[in-house]
Amino acid sequence: MQDKISCREVERFLRYRQFLLDARDAGKENVFSHELAAAADISPEQVRRDIMLLHVNGRPQKGYPIKEFLDDIELKLIPRKVNVAMVGVGNLGRAVLAYFTKRRPNISIVAAFDSDPEKIDRVISGCKCYHIDSLAQVAKEQNIVLGIIAVPASYAQKTADLLVTAGVKGIVNFAPANITVGEGVYLEKIDITTAIEKTAYFANTL
Amino acid sequence: MQDKISCREVERFLRYRQFLLDARDAGKENVFSHELAAAADISPEQVRRDIMLLHVNGRPQKGYPIKEFLDDIELKLIPRKVNVAMVGVGNLGRAVLAYFTKRRPNISIVAAFDSDPEKIDRVISGCKCYHIDSLAQVAKEQNIVLGIIAVPASYAQKTADLLVTAGVKGIVNFAPANITVGEGVYLEKIDITTAIEKTAYFANTL
DNA sequence: ACAGATATGTTATAAATTTAACGTAAAAAT
DNA sequence: ATTTTTACGTTAAATTTATAACATATCTGT
Secondary structure (H helix, E strand, C coil), X not given: CCCCCCHXXXXXXXXXXXXXXXXXXXXXXXXXXXXXXXXXXXXXXXXHHHHXXXXXXXXXXXXXXXXXXXXXXXXXXXXXXXXXXXXXCCHHHHHHHHHHCCCCCCEEEEEEEECCCCCCCCEECCEEEEEHHHHHHHHHHHCEXXXXXXXXXHHHHHHHHXXXXXXXXXXXXXXXXXXXXXXXXXXXXXXXXXXXXXXXHHHHHC | CCCCCCHHHHHHHHHHHHHHHHXXXXXXXXXXXXXXXXXXXXXXXXXXXXXXXXXXCCECCCEEEHHHHHHXXXXXXXXXXXXXXXXXXCHHHHHHHHHHXXXXXXXXXXXXXXXXXXXXXXXXXXXXXXXXXXXXHHHHHCCEEEEEECCCHHHHHHHHHHHHHCCCCEEEECCCCCCCCCCCCEEEECCHHHHHHHHHHHHHHC
């Protein structure tokens, strides 16, 4: 068991996990490497090699026990309790709030922030909306460690700075802008424009 | 010049392009590899190696000419005219419509689709909304080649099937569901849940 | 015109990642 | 019980991807 898990591997494990959760909820008890492979769109060999990083072991003609598998992934890469702030309560912010709420027991979006007075103190998808100026205070009170940026591009960097100042350790940026954060803060970009352009390219060449 | 460009490379070039467009609009004429590197969060060497795939050539102490650089990228991996369908006009669909409109001259979301009668025939961000049942027809009329799925998870696969039937060559899926498409259709997943979980993991270990 | 500085273009090296191959163990069938 | 099948677990090979090193060309300043 190596100690560092690469970005790729983490992503794959999280995908496996989603599939395993669905399979468990559907009443299945075991899963084959080729099933996971199909779901994650990779080869069965890759799946088995990934699984070597865990303790779970499967059996020929039965596959891997889903319950143990999930426990192993959880132990290895699911943090205990993560409180998240959503900054920006426009369409995108509301969309993410709506479908992330209650999706994971360990990760909760506990507060939303906006500058529009109309939105302050409203509750959206079970999440109270505060004024952006109170971010630092609320973040401290609620022990917020992650921030999601869903503001217009022109405010993205400013928002990131606020979040870093408020002490978050990770940021997910949906805004179509290149933001930078200092060392010690992990930044994940969701680049919708690039995703669409990439699709346009490959749809064209494929 | 190799003939196949990997997924990674395409992504980087599109990121470079965004930076170059911004730089050009800011009045700059040349750009250094280390500037691109900082923007894309990679090494300058990587940038220079990527540029070897193009015809543009830079000069010491001046960098690369932005105009030529952009022309080269465009020639190599920007399709002429791409018409896109947005399926699902909830918060997420509206958010993407709002900020993708007019963002790229070559890619246009020309039609939106939903099943809610309230939305039919309305125009949202300059994009007319049709009933989902008329997808195939409208797709043919408007020569739609790409589809964006922004419907609830439970309808995602059905929507993908409709799009494939309607003849699209690429799909961007925002729904939190694992969908499959046949050969000949490129599928790009935007997995928001995984992105947040990944951030939670790395924020924790970092 | 010449020296020095700077950043490119390319080649070589290293690291990471993926693919493949294959022996083995468990279950099922005869 | 023995054979056959299936799919795991691991090791090895190949490919891809990223890093580093360095020679070369261009610009700047004297």
